Every structure is written in C-alpha cells, then in structure tokens.
Amino acid sequence: MKYITLLLIAMMLFSCKTPEARQPESVKSGSFYKESAERNKKLNERERTKIEAIMAQNPEYDYVASNSGFWYRYHTKVEIDTIAVGFGDVVNFNYEVKDLNGNTIYSEKELGNQTYIMDQQEVFTGLREGLKLMKPTETVTFLFPSQKAYGYYGDKNRIGTNIPLIVKVTVNSITQKNNN
Template sequence: MKYIILLIISITFSSCKTPEARKPESVQSGSFYKESAARSKKLNAKESGKIEAIMSQNPEYDYVASNSGFWYRYHTKVEIDTTTASFGDVIDFNYNVKDLDGNTIYSEEELGAQQYVMDKQEIFTGLREGLKLMKPTETVTFLFPSQKAYGYYGDKNRIGTNIPLIVKVTVNNITQKTSN
C-alpha cells in the first residue's frame, strides 16, 4: 500500500512540470528572398534585352519608355483631345496579344470589344497602366515585360510563366464617370 501511495505521489509531482519553450528547427536567413530577387533581376534584364532588340529592328517607330517599366509606340495618336481615363471611367477598347516572336496568342476577333471600368475591374497591370495613357480613337502597341503582363502565374490558359507580351490596343471610347 505504501508503494502505491508513493507511486501516486511521484506521478502527481512529475506531471506538474512547467512547459519548456521549444527551440526552432530552422533559422530563416533571408537567403530565399535574396535568391528570388537575383532571379527576378536576371529575368528582367533578359526580357529587356529582347524588347530592346525588337525596338532596334524597327527604327522607323518612335518607342516611348513609360515610367511604369514598359515601352509603347503610337499607330494613331490624338493631339487635340485631352480626355484620358481616370478612376471609375468606362473604356471601350479592342486589343490583341502576341508573344515577342510575333506569334498571336489572342486575336482581336477572338477577344472582341472589351469594356473596362478603370481601376475597379481586374486586368493585368501593364494593360491597366497603358489604358490610362490613351485617348479615344488612339491605337498603341505596348511591349510588356512579364512582370507587367501575367508574371509568374500566366493567365492559366495560353500565356505561360514569365512571358513578355506585345499588345496592340485601340481605345474606341471613354465614358466619364458620372457623379451622384
């Protein structure tokens, strides 16, 4: 009986041990982020080189470098009208999408006329920024590096991972947002 009581007391005291902090299994050094940044810089340099080669092969066109990291040229430029899209405006436009080799990914006929509410709907970054530069009846060809196009994920259909794009856009109309 004494042994049973001693056993119960020892189990009781040994089970009341305070919890100890666990040590981490691995230490993050930030090397993943450094390697990722290095890969992105290398990819951007490679894509920029391809885009610059396209521009140099077409010296008859005046390409403009945007502040956002893509290039563009005008087919039709409107000098008089100063209407550009702002937040909430509806843009009616047509466009096509090609890779840097000129292979059509999505044709204008296939995509049809598009309506986009500025900054309220999803559209890839480069096209959204490009539409902000355009006026009604203008036609512009944009050269987008992959980070301004669909980036790492692609469009989950025909545009794969890290594909730079050539996009020709015609803005048909811009309907200004009406105030309530």
C-alpha cells in the same frame, strides 16, 4: 493497488508541464530574399534585352519608354486634347496578346470587345497603366516585361510563368464617371 495510486499521482504531477517553443532547424537570415532579388534582376535584364532587340529591329517605329517600366508605340495617335481616362471611368476597348516572337496567344476576335471600369476591376498591371495613357480611337502596341504582364503566375491558361507580352490595344470609347 497502493503502488498504482502512487504511480497515477506521480504521472499527474509531472505531466503538467508548460509547452516549450521549438527552435528552427536552420536559420538563414534574408538569404531567400537576396537570391530571389538576384533572380528577378537577371530575369528583368534578359527581358529588357529582348524587348530592346525588337525595338531595334523596327527602327521605323518611335517607341516611348513609360515611367512604369514598359514601352509603347502609336499606330493611331489623337493629337487634340480629348477625354483622358480617370478613376471609375468606363473604357471600351479591343486588344490582342502575343509573345515576343509574335505568336498570337489571344486574338482580338477571340477576346472580343472589353469594357473595363478604371481601377475598379481586375486586369493585369501593364494593361491598366497602358489604358491610362490612351485616348478614344487611339491604337497602341505595348511591350510589357513579365512583371507588368502576368508575372510569376501567368494567367493560368495560355500565358505561362514570366512571359513578356506584346499587346495591341484600341480604345473605342471612354465614358467618364459622373461626379455627383
């Protein structure tokens, strides 16, 4: 009995040890990020080449490069100075989505009439930036590289990973937010 008591006391004294931090098994400082950046640069270059080929095949259209990294052309352009969309304005529009081969992913009929409150609701980055360039009654075709479309994740439905898109948009109306 005496030995069991001594054993229990010894176990209690030596079991009270502070936890030690575990060391990582391998350290590769920044290599993941460097590799990811290189992959993204190559992907961006491939997509840019495809988009430039589409523009070259259609020399009758005057494509404009946006400051945001996509291209667009007007079907219907409003030359007079009218309402420009701003934060909180309600934009009513229709659009269709195609891949770079011209295959329809979502038709205008399928998507229906859309209402979007500028910068307060979720739409993909390129569409949000494209709507800011448009005026009521304009129709524009946008060529979006994948990072301006749905990027790595896709739309979790029909648009897969890293798919560049052709999106034709018609703005029906813009209702400006009342600034009270």
